[in-house]
Amino acid sequence: MADPNERNGDNERKSGSADDADLSARLQSLDARISQASAQRAEAEPRPRPTSNSSALGQAFRLSAEFVAGVAAGGILGWIVDRLFGTSPWGLIVCLILGFCAGMLNLMRAAGMVKAARYDDKR
Amino acid sequence: MASPIEQFQIKPIIPVINFTNSSLFMIGAAAVIVGGLLLATRKRAVVPGRAQSVAEVLHDFVANTLVDATGKEGMKFFPLVFSLFMFVLTANLLGMIPGFFTVTSHIIVTFALAMLVIGTVVVYGFMKHGTHFLGLFVPSGVPAWLLPFIVVIELISFLSRPISLSLRLFANMLAGHIALKVFAGFVVSLLAAGGALTILAPLPLLMAVALMALEFLVAALQAYVFTVLTCIYLNDALHPGH
Numbered sequence: 580m581a582d583p584n585e586r587n588g589d590n591e592r593k594s595g596s597a598d599d600a601d602l603s604a605r606l607q608s609l610d611a612r613i614s615q616a617s618a619q620r621a622e623a624e625p626r627p628r629p630t631s632n633s634s635a636l637g638q639a640f641r642l643s644a645e646f647v648a649g650v651a652a653g654g655i656l657g658w659i660v661d662r663l664f665g666t667s668p669w670g671l672i673v674c675l676i677l678g679f680c681a682g683m684l685n686l687m688r689a690a691g692m693v694k695a696a697r698y699d700d701k702r
Numbered sequence: 703m704a705s706p707i708e709q710f711q712i713k714p715i716i717p718v719i720n721f722t723n724s725s726l727f728m729i730g731a732a733a734v735i736v737g738g739l740l741l742a743t744r745k746r747a748v749v750p751g752r753a754q755s756v757a758e759v760l761h762d763f764v765a766n767t768l769v770d771a772t773g774k775e776g777m778k779f780f781p782l783v784f785s786l787f788m789f790v791l792t793a794n795l796l797g798m799i800p801g802f803f804t805v806t807s808h809i810i811v812t813f814a815l816a817m818l819v820i821g822t823v824v825v826y827g828f829m830k831h832g833t834h835f836l837g838l839f840v841p842s843g844v845p846a847w848l849l850p851f852i853v854v855i856e857l858i859s860f861l862s863r864p865i866s867l868s869l870r871l872f873a874n875m876l877a878g879h880i881a882l883k884v885f886a887g888f889v890v891s892l893l894a895a896g897g898a899l900t901i902l903a904p905l906p907l908l909m910a911v912a913l914m915a916l917e918f919l920v921a922a923l924q925a926y927v928f929t930v931l932t933c934i935y936l937n938d939a940l941h942p943g944h
Contacts, residue, residue, distance in 0.1 A: 640870055640873075640874060640927075641870060641927060644866045644869045644870035644873065645862075645866050647866070647869060648862040648863070648865035648866030648869055649858065649859060649862045649866075651862065651865050651869075652858050652859075652861040652862035652865055653858050653862075655861075656858060656861060674858070677851075677854055677855055677858055678858050678862075680851075680855045680858075681855045681856075681858035681859040681862060682862070684855060684856075684859050685859055685862060685866065
């Protein structure tokens with residue numbers, strides 16, 4: 580907090596001094612250059628939305644977790660369905676199989692084989 | 703030799719209010735973040751010093767990750783995403799200090815963080831888009847007879863998100879810390895075994911040093927992966943069915 584205040588004080592005391600005008604002019608031109616450069620960078624690389632751009636190790640851990648999570652979610656859903664409707668064991672069986680499919684879908688999405696979760700990209 | 707999973711035991715510190723070592727390190731992580739950032743940004747200089755540079759790099763890093771994944775309008779979630787990133791990163795790194803408790807090695811902690819993310823996605827998605835948000839589960843361009851299956855599979859796939867998000871962080875931290883402890887335990891056992899085995903003792907020590915470096919990488923990487931996936935899920939809430 581101390582620095583900007585001090586500078587403001589300085590500004591008032593020797594307002595209009597050549598030093599000050601020079602500094603603010605340089606700051607302004609720097610600002611302009613920075614914004615120009617970052618705009619250029621943004622244009623130059625319109626990056627696709629990343630599913631994962633970490634290292635291979637991170638990717639390997641990610642893929643395994645995606646698949647296990649799909650099966651687990653299917654299992655939990657099936658167990659809940661069975662408890663609610665008393666359809667044991669059919670809810671668990673069907674939902675585990677569907678969970679397996681969902682795990683595969685997760686896996687292929689994480690690996691980028693199915694494009695970013697949206698079928699309707701084709702539209 | 704101590705059991706490799708003893709380090710994950712939750713011990714009450716103040717039993718009356720259920721204040722455990724886990725709570726202590728969560729508060730510790732929050733205190734380190736708040737204190738560190740306040741100290742680093744205290745001067746607010748135009749030309750940043752060393753500490754302020756670190757704070758600015760962290761801020762820009764998370765902001766870029768968020769904007770890359772969700773676009774400009776995602777910045778309204780910046781406080782949430784930055785807090786999550788800093789908390790996971792700090793908790794992971796605090797856990798690397800010998801004798802410290804690793805908060806993120808408990809699935810209930812990571813699951814709570816993941817539910818916070820998914821809860822935000824669901825609540826914001828319905829607030830912003832109403833029932834249109836459900837379009838997330840109904841892909842177009844699918845034959846009608848296949849649609850019921852696809853919708854159920856999409857639903858399970860969505861439900862599996864908090865599980866995979868929490869499982870990944872939890873499993874990485876748990877496995878890494880157990881591996882470290884096991885190799886460190888080998889050093890002690892081999893030294894105690896005597897004879898020719900004692901000569902072998904430095905080998906697992908080397909392994910433990912190498913694993914330590916790997917664990918630092920994993921600690922930072924998992925915080926980053928958690929953040930990236932948070933951003934991707936938030937993108938679904940902002941633009942469902944795009």
